[in-house]
Each structure stands twice: as structure tokens, then as C-alpha cells.
């Protein structure tokens with residue numbers, strides 16, 4: 291039978307898409323769904339040199355930009371750390387970033403990932 295285009299996805303891409311969906315569930319307000327807009331975050335692009343958000347991560351998966359799981363995890367951490375850098379502690383965004391980072395890294399531990407097979411190598 292002919293595989294659908296999605297099923298032809300590289301194993302790493304299919305794994306990363308699954309991990310991304312699980313991480314996005316931890317952002318119910320969708321604060322991290324799209325690039326932060328300078329109009330809502332004054333001076334953001336002066337303070338944050340390397341912006342990152344879930345839609346950009348998704349695009350990088352689709353473009354096969356990630357050569358390893360670690361590169362994917364680095365972008366996830368970058369996204370959360372950007373929010374903790376730009377937003378003051380105690381703000382809704384700083385708190386959301388800390389919670390997302392904490393919950394996300396718990397999903398990305400070797401113990402959680404090992405069952406997904408050796409496609410991480």
C-alpha cells in the first residue's frame with residue numbers, strides 16, 4: 291500500500307511532533323504559541339536576541355532542521371528562558387514560563403523517552 295505523506299515522515303520528526311503536542315498542552319493560554327509581538331511587549335526584540343515559540347519549533351520540525359532531540363530541547367528551553375528574561379518575576383508570563391519549563395523537562399527525561407525506542411540515537 292502507498293504510505294500517506296505524513297507516514298513517510300522521518301522517525302525523528304514524528305517523535306518531535308509528538309513531544310511538541312504534549313508540550314503545547316502545558317500552554318493552555320497559548321502565550322507560547324506564536325512569536326511575541328513588540329507591540330504587546332515593548333522593547334522585546336531589543337532584549338531577546340533569539341526569539342522562539344511553538345509555531346517556529348513546528349516549522350523547524352517540518353523543515354527537518356532538528357538533527358537531534360537535544361537541539362529540539364534547546365529551543366524549548368530557549369523559549370522558556372526568553373520569557374523569564376523579558377518578563378519580571380511574579381508576572382503571569384514569567385510564572386507560566388517557569389511552570390512550562392518544569393513540566394516540559396519532566397516529559398523529556400531519559401526515563402520517559404526510553405520507551406520511544408532508539409530513534410533518538
Ligand SMILES: COc1ccc(OC)c(-c2cc(C(C)=O)n3cccnc23)c1
Pocket residue numbers: 320321322323324325326327330331372373376377383
Ligand atoms: C495576552 O495574550 C497573549 C497572547 C499571545 C502572546 O504571545 C504570543 C502573549 C505574550 C506572550 C509573552 C511572552 C511569552 O513573553 N508576552 C510578553 C508580554 C506581553 N504579551 C506576551 C500574550
